[in-house]
Amino acid sequence: MSSVIGWDIGGAHVKACLMERGEVVEVAQWACPLWLGLDRLGAVLAEARAGWPEHGLPTRQHAVTMTGEMVDLFANREDGVRGIAAELARSLAGPEALAAGGAVHFFAGDAGWCRSADVPTQWEAIASANWLATARHAAQRHGDGVLVDIGSTTTDLIAFRGGRVLTHSRTDAQRLARGELVYHGVVRTPLCALAQRIDWQGAPHNVMNEFFATAADVYRLTGELNPAHDLYPSADSAAKDLPATR
Known part of the structure; x- marks a missing residue:
């Protein structure tokens, strides 16, 4: 795909990356409190289309990862994956897009990339698989190392060697058990979640x-x-300036 937009649909943010011939052209991020309704995702996608008119979103190939399927809006992860996929297909790959050659592809882990029609059978592999896409890319580019991916809410810690991701974990539960997923981010994490006891003014x-x-x-x-x-x-x-933050 010479022209593609990568999307990561989170529970609190939507991220997008426009690529042309393998080069990053533009990146963007929007707040998207998905737990309040799928209309929030629809509004973000509409904003993206309005903000990037020159990039012709309906005619692009779209590559999607997600974690937003776990928000309280959905009855379970399957319901979430299906709901998010349906909204993306509606907004990005309607008749206009299909006629122009556009399509939406979902990363399904070990199953590779799939299309909207495959979501009902691949939802479990699609759910919260964004970390694996990032880890595989890092492994291919750097060979040996550790991916430390710090987001607004969580941090991924994934080792790779010889161009291959080492972990056999695939679900969030497995990664939480093995210390590969930590609920500690740089924006949304409550400070009371970081420590139970601190030293302050010379006393614990x-x-x-x-x-x-x-x-x-x-x-x-x-x-x-x-x-x-x-x-x-x-x-x-309240305000987010330094005096208010202190």
Whole structure:
């Protein structure tokens, strides 16, 4: 595929990467609180089409990964994969797109890439497989190493050697058990999830298990969080400047 848009449909954000002949042309990210409804995803896709008119989204090939199938909106992961796939097919691969040669492809792990028609039989492999796509790409490019992929909510830790991903894990449950998936991100993680006890003013204190602050507050203070990636309200819905963050 000489022209392709890669999509990662998360539960809180949608990311997109436009590529031409193997080169990255543009990247974008949108807040998408998918737990509030599939219409939120539809709105993001409409925004992408409006913002990238020159790229002709309906005529493109689209490569999709997802983790958003686990949000509370859906009864289970199968329902989530099917729902997200249907919305993408409707928005990106309707009659106009198919007539122009566009199509939507879903990463299904060891099964490779599949089309919308295959989703009912491949949903389990599609669910939350984005980490494997990233790890395989890193392994092919770098041979030996460890992928550390830090997102807004989670971190993936995946070893690879000789161009191959070493883990046999495929599900989130397996990766959580083996320490390959950690629920610690740079934006949405509540600070009370990071430690149960801290030293403060020379004495140890237990941490209040309340949603007073998030990791975003920390990285704002250190200057390491780009505002373009700080898309959600603060814990108290107040301003996100440095005085308010402190």
